[in-house]
Amino acid sequence: MIKAERKAGGPVLGDGFGEALKECWAAGGKAGHSYATVERDDGFLFTTDVAEYFDELDEHERHEQWVIKRAGGRVLDVGCGAGRHAIALAQRGADVVGVDTSPGAVYVSRQRGVRVLRGTVEEQGDDIGRFDCILLLGYNLGLLESCQKAPQLLSGLARKANVGTRLFGNSLNPAMTSHPDHLRYREENRRQGRLPGTSRMRIRHKNLATDWFDYLYLTPEELGELVVGTGWEITEIETEGQSYAVELTLTQAGRRSPTSV
Amino acid sequence: MIKAERKAGGPVLGDGFGEALKECWAAGGKAGHSYATVERDDGFLFTTDVAEYFDELDEHERHEQWVIKRAGGRVLDVGCGAGRHAIALAQRGADVVGVDTSPGAVYVSRQRGVRVLRGTVEEQGDDIGRFDCILLLGYNLGLLESCQKAPQLLSGLARKANVGTRLFGNSLNPAMTSHPDHLRYREENRRQGRLPGTSRMRIRHKNLATDWFDYLYLTPEELGELVVGTGWEITEIETEGQSYAVELTLTQAGRRSPTSV
Numbered sequence: 205m206i207k208a209e210r211k212a213g214g215p216v217l218g219d220g221f222g223e224a225l226k227e228c229w230a231a232g233g234k235a236g237h238s239y240a241t242v243e244r245d246d247g248f249l250f251t252t253d254v255a256e257y258f259d260e261l262d263e264h265e266r267h268e269q270w271v272i273k274r275a276g277g278r279v280l281d282v283g284c285g286a287g288r289h290a291i292a293l294a295q296r297g298a299d300v301v302g303v304d305t306s307p308g309a310v311y312v313s314r315q316r317g318v319r320v321l322r323g324t325v326e327e328q329g330d331d332i333g334r335f336d337c338i339l340l341l342g343y344n345l346g347l348l349e350s351c352q353k354a355p356q357l358l359s360g361l362a363r364k365a366n367v368g369t370r371l372f373g374n375s376l377n378p379a380m381t382s383h384p385d386h387l388r389y390r391e392e393n394r395r396q397g398r399l400p401g402t403s404r405m406r407i408r409h410k411n412l413a414t415d416w417f418d419y420l421y422l423t424p425e426e427l428g429e430l431v432v433g434t435g436w437e438i439t440e441i442e443t444e445g446q447s448y449a450v451e452l453t454l455t456q457a458g459r460r461s462p463t464s465v
Numbered sequence: 466m467i468k469a470e471r472k473a474g475g476p477v478l479g480d481g482f483g484e485a486l487k488e489c490w491a492a493g494g495k496a497g498h499s500y501a502t503v504e505r506d507d508g509f510l511f512t513t514d515v516a517e518y519f520d521e522l523d524e525h526e527r528h529e530q531w532v533i534k535r536a537g538g539r540v541l542d543v544g545c546g547a548g549r550h551a552i553a554l555a556q557r558g559a560d561v562v563g564v565d566t567s568p569g570a571v572y573v574s575r576q577r578g579v580r581v582l583r584g585t586v587e588e589q590g591d592d593i594g595r596f597d598c599i600l601l602l603g604y605n606l607g608l609l610e611s612c613q614k615a616p617q618l619l620s621g622l623a624r625k626a627n628v629g630t631r632l633f634g635n636s637l638n639p640a641m642t643s644h645p646d647h648l649r650y651r652e653e654n655r656r657q658g659r660l661p662g663t664s665r666m667r668i669r670h671k672n673l674a675t676d677w678f679d680y681l682y683l684t685p686e687e688l689g690e691l692v693v694g695t696g697w698e699i700t701e702i703e704t705e706g707q708s709y710a711v712e713l714t715l716t717q718a719g720r721r722s723p724t725s726v
Contacts, residue, residue, distance in 0.1 A: 215508030239512035241502055247476030248672045251500035251512055385672045411509045411646045 215413035222308015224254045224409040225286050229312045233258035233286075238409075245404040245416065246389055257286040257342075261295075264288070267444040268341055271372040272296070274440075274451065277336030280364060282325055283344040287313035294318070298337075303328060326360050334366050340373030345450070346419035348430065351399060354420070358434035362454055371436060371452040376401075378421040380446045399426060424448060476674035483569015485515045485670040486547050490573045494519035494547075499670075506665040506677065507650055518547040518603075522556075525549070528705040529602055532633040533557070535701075535712065538597030541625060543586055544605040548574035555579070559598075564589060587621050595627050601634030606711070607680035609691060612660060615681070619695035623715055632697060632713040637662075639682040641707045660687060685709060 221240050228238035235255035242250040256263075261272060272289065276298045281290045284302030286309060293300050294317075302320040304310050310322045321328055338361055340347060348354035361371060378390065378401030390400040401421035407414045422430070424441055431437065431452060440451035482501055489499035496516035503511040517524075522533060533550065537559045542551045545563030547570060554561050555578075563581040565571050571583045582589055599622050601608060609615035622632060639651065639662030651661040662682035668675045683691070685702055692699065692713060701712035 215510075236496060236514060239500065241510055241512060246672070247669075247674065249476075249502055249669050250671075251502060253497060253514075408508075408510050410511075411507070413508065 215408055216411050217415065218412035219306050219308045220409035220412040220414050221407040222306035222311070223412055224308075224407075225257060225306075225312045226308045227409075228254045228258065229286065229315065241408045242405050243408055243413070244389070246385070246392075248385055248389070254286075257288055259288050261288075261292040264292070265374075265444060265447060267374060267442045267447055267449040270442045271339070271341060271374070271449050271451075275337040275339065275370070275372055278333070279337045279339060280325075280332075280335040280361075281318075281339045281341070282361075283340070283342060283347060284313050284318060284320060285309050285342055287316045287318040287320070289339055289341050290318045290320075291316060301332065301335075325357070325364070328364075330363070332364065334369070335364055336366075336369055338365060338369065338371040340371065341449075343374055343376065343419075343421075343447075345373035345375040345427070346403075346421060348420045348422070348427075349418045350402065350420060351430065353418075354430040355434055358431060358436055362435040362457075365454045367454055367457050369454045370439070371454070372449060373452075374447060374449040375427070376421045376446050377423050377448060379423050401426070424450065476669055477672050478676065479673035480567050480569045481670035481673035481675050482668040483567035483572070484673055485569075485668075486518060486567075486573045487569045488670075489515045489519065490547065490576065502669045503666050504669055504674070505650070507646070507653075509646055509650070515547075518549055520549050522549075522553040525553070526635075526705060526708060528635060528703045528708055528710040531703045532600070532602060532635070532710050532712075536598040536600065536631070536633055539594070540598045540600060541586075541593075541596040541622075542579075542600045542602070543622075544601070544603060544608060545574050545579060545581060546570050546603055548577045548579040548581070550600055550602045551579045551581075552577060562593065562596075586618070586625070589625075591624070593625065595630070596625055597627075597630055599626060599630065599632040601632065602710075604635055604637065604680075604682075604708075606634035606636040606688070607664070607682060609681045609683070609688075610679045611663065611681060612691065614679075615691040616695055619692060619697055623696040623718075626715045628715055628718050630715045631700070632715070633710060634713075635708060635710040636688070637682045637707050638684050638709060640684050662687070685711065 224238045224240040231237045238254045240252045240254050272292050279298045279300045281302040284290050284304050290300040290302050302318050310320050313320045393400045393402045403419045406416045435456040436452040437455050439453040442449045485499045485501040492498045496514050499515045501513050501515050533553050540559045540561045542563040545551050545565050551561040551563050563579050571581050574581045654661045654663045664680045667677045696717040697713040698716050700714040703710045
């Protein structure tokens with residue numbers, strides 16, 4: 205066997221996720237052609253056939269279908285990817301605006317007819333308006349990131365919402381794993397003062413890798429604690445195996461962002 | 466974004482390929498469940514749905530079907546994986562012995578009824594006997610590894626063969642790529658004195674990664690030069706896009722291995 209002498213550089217910093225989506229889109233969204241590899245910082249790889257980002261509504265996980273049937277009106281789709289949720293909702297009459305930080309995701313979802321703004325939610329000005337529903341689907345409750353970041357993001361979303369606006373998101377319940385590597389990873393998170401379901405990871409595709417980022421898997425109970433003081437309250441939970449979707453409702457008006465006062 | 470502070474250790478050294486095969490076998494060999502990720506040492510990732518290692522003969526690439534139709538008799542299948550070629554040949558009446566270094570591959574192919582010896586060909590004693598056909602399929606001409614290793618492996622295989630024995634292998638023609646990363650990688654190989662189609666890589670699956678190893682993609686012309694003096698001659702080539710299969714025939718008797726004199 206060869207001693208590892210990695211070539212200088214390693215993967216190129218870039219939009220690994222978006223390029224995988226573009227490749228899959230160019231191949232007609234078919235399975236078996238394009239993969240995105242999530243690399244956790246302990247070296248664990250999770251491989252996704254990105255064709256699933258092009259799934260029709262009846263192929264979505266059941267708890268995501270539950271969300272689509274409940275959502276509607278003016279909808280903000282945070283991290284819209286290839287637009288599968290936005291398209292399903294638009295077909296049901298909703299008025300959807302997507303946001304995504306991935307240039308490739310923005311390209312593909314626009315090609316598919318979705319109105320999409322590039323960047324984070326926080327980067328969008330108040331002129332984006334307020335929404336009846338906000339989506340953090342595709343496990344995008346993960347964007348809550350940490351105890352520190354979650355209240356900021358939720359408060360930011362409250363400023364795009366009215367009292368009564370519902371926020372739908374989903375997660376994997378990290379307490380339900382029994383895989384020894386995941387248990388070890390949870391323990392390491394605890395020791396470092398992070399929530400146990402934190403996943404420090406990057407997305408790789410061919411020669412590309414995104415920056416490392418923290419993605420948060422959390423129990424419904426942990427979510428309940430994180431929403432305190434943000435104006436949001438958990439009003440419904442729909443469970444499907446290790447996955448669950450949650451409906452939050454805004455019960456107190458979000459304050460306008462400081463920059464717009 | 467987070468600064469990369471990789472956790473100590475990274476992936477665990479282990480049988481990433483074999484564990485992916487075992488996982489896929491446990492799931493009935495179905496597509497969309499188990500992936501093996503080949504990581505080249507410049508950071509380029511190649512993802513394979515390992516269900517293809519369970520393909521039936523009519524799903525094999527056409528140039529591999531061409532081999533299966535020509536092979537027979539007593540067959541040595543080098544790097545037999547999950548046994549797709551061995552099984553196809555056994556169904557056509559051949560008497561096949563597989564060898565594989567991956568414990569997981571040995572486990573799965575035995576479960577599927579293939580007679581398999583664990584280890585490299587070089588590690589097998591002369592009691593394995595001599596063969597009418599030798600297979601280096603699944604792109605296992607890559608096991609020729611380098612200018613230095615190739616004559617050793619080919620001479621070793623000649624000692625498991627008789628005059629007239631045919632060796633079938635396949636490769637990707639590395640001169641046919643136009644991907645800038647692959648062109649850059651070829652150039653770097655040249656500068657380091659390696660054959661341009663050398664790929665230094667490891668196979669990753671979940672928490673596991675194999676050791677780094679060199680795998681050789683070569684043009685038919687390069688192969689023609691490497692076989693000189695080994696007793697083998699190229700007698701047929703079957704091309705399919707960037708892939709090709711080759712038939713070598715042993716024209717001079719292989720010497721018994723030194724240890725058995």
